[in-house]
Amino acid sequence: METDGHFARKDLLGLEDLSSEEILTVLQAAKSFQEISRREVKKVPTLRGQTVINLFYEPSTRTRTSFELAAKRLSADVVNFTVSESSAVKGETLVDTARNIESMHSDIIVVRHPVSGAPHLLARIVKSAVINAGDGTHEHPSQGLLDLFTIQEHKGKLEGLKVLIVGDISHSRVARSNIYGMRTLGLQVTVCGPPTLIPVEMERMGVRVTYDFDDALTKTDVIMMLRIQMERQHGGLYPSLREYARLFGLNRDRLNRAKPDVLIMHPGPVNRGVEISPEIADCTRSLILEQVSNGVAVRMALLYLLSRGAYGKAAH
Amino acid sequence: MEKLLIRGGHVLDPSRGIDAEMDLLIEKGRIAALGPPGTLLAEEILAAHGRCVVPGFVDMHTHLREPGFDYKETIRTGTAAAAAGGFTSVACMANTQPVNDNRTVTEYILEKARLEGSANVYPIGAVSKGLGGEELAEIGEMAEAGIVGISDDGQPVRDSHLMRRALEYASMFGLPVISHCEDKTICPGGVMNESFVSTELGLNPIPNACEEIMVARDILLAELTRGRLHIAHVSTAGSVHLIRDAKRRGVPVTCEVTPHHLFLTDEAVRSFDTTTKVNPPLRTAADGAALREGLRDGTIDAIATDHAPHEQAAKELDFSMAPFGLIGLETAFPLCLRLVKEGVLTLSQLIAKMTVEPARILSIPKGSLAVGSDADLAILDLEKRYVIDVRNFRSRSRNCPFDGWEVQGKAVCTLRAGEIVYEAENLRERSARTSWSYDNLPRKIVY
């Protein structure tokens, strides 16, 4: 597998500081791995003898499974750790856990944590490569990359496209990673949601902010719907799911007013009937399932690129 | 030591308006005399040429953690850290275990400090029993035992009625109510300042209004009751405005600022280093500018450290679970000396805000080199450049975000009641044991 090599990093913690060359390197590698996933024998020996540890402090079957599948298709050994919230509370610090895991001679640690910055703390301590599989409400870089990959597959390009991200921007790591990646690659991003779900000084991230979904959806090439969390209702952030769906839900009516070739995306899992109505989630313009399968290819690319970095360090 | 002469230093005592080369004679632990260089004699001498001699610093906001949290700090280690920072008096907050909400705990702290302390310890009593925010603590009993103020610091006094009663009741004993201003209902789960940085990092935000709502309420209650209010660790531009206005109206309010709110902004949180997690949170550069303006125009009376030690393990937790707080006794002076360089304060104004001003707020006879007062003083080297290294700290804890900073200025020797309690450099010098005066000898270079 040859890539042009613009990816010399120990860790992937976020898309904030990735250059456009680095992002394009990942997307290009993902394209090659996508082909492998379509073969009859979906396995290559690229990471044979390497150990990938999935360290998940939050239950997330889809992201974990996606990384696991990606690692296995590259012939790596995979160990899954699901740390329940309660044992974390009992006082074993993240630093302790990191040291324990490192003693198992891991090569790559994939970490999901409910608190922003936890993978950064981990990455400072361990020698293994660290992939952030979602930290708090900060970043979810592999999701951002697979979204970019999926858009590119359909539009044939990225630069200049208009993307509308709708929903709970405040609590979305998917939104942040997408915004960083998209801004770097020259896409135009608008975020849309009630003011209670849009954090302060959002515009400084290089995006437009609007509360008017109906107006914004007519001008966009991609609509990315975010999952609304039911708990937020109790925090006074929106009054009811019904009202939320009426103002910010994507339904047939709204879709009819969008561009005919608009792409519909959602990081999943979807609350059908809330942020997205059932018939839309399954319609032809919806890429939700494709996002899932592209996720494996993008994660294979990340594991490959980071393992190569780790190998390079060990060899010299 | 019967008599000790501090020779040749530049004495700076804002409480007396002294700013000159002077010798200072200590007798039996008290300041016995100040005089022009060469006019005073003693057998024991500390050579302070080229150094600045100031009243020992007074920190009105320290967490000594004892009783109950001696794995974070003890009275012994906390006061040792104080001495190393040039502080000779510290007021310690009541959020210990048990809480200092009764005279037994107050007496315990004072006794422990008498036995083990390298600095004078002035306990702050709790406002409410167990810091529960419901019933007043036995303020009168504690006042008799020696508290110098009341505060539920660490927790705000949520209940406005209780705060009103605290201000009224404490006024009977001349005690200030020290308010940790925070409306917790506005920032559920908040861990850092609300700003562009929190937006990018996705950490739960604490807006400036969280503090300012309480500052405004407490000012109104002080106006209503005429009770003495002191706002702890002011961190926002809005708080400075509210306090400035209140002072103009004659409301009996004072306030303090911490070095970390002056010299760090929320940009520091980008490291996700938990030593930058503090309450109130590190704010923006605009807030920092307003705090400086507050210092300049006198709105902000005092500089206090809010020294809040935490064990390493607690600070190794992730950002949301790690406790709030950082330590400041050993870094306060070199950091604040930058205010002089920046032109915010004169050296004399800075020393005032670290000595006589906090002493005045707490009504304690400290922060002055007046003849007859305890010989609590610090000898400062204003030129000394070095790198802050937490491994050298006297504190039991290491949670300091200034580790590795290059600074200038240090307390090289600290004396309490005439006794050396901290000595970074040996300044001792013996006078000649002859009948003629040392001063007739050729001048000796001592540094």
Ligand SMILES: [Zn+2]
């Ligand atoms: Zn406080």
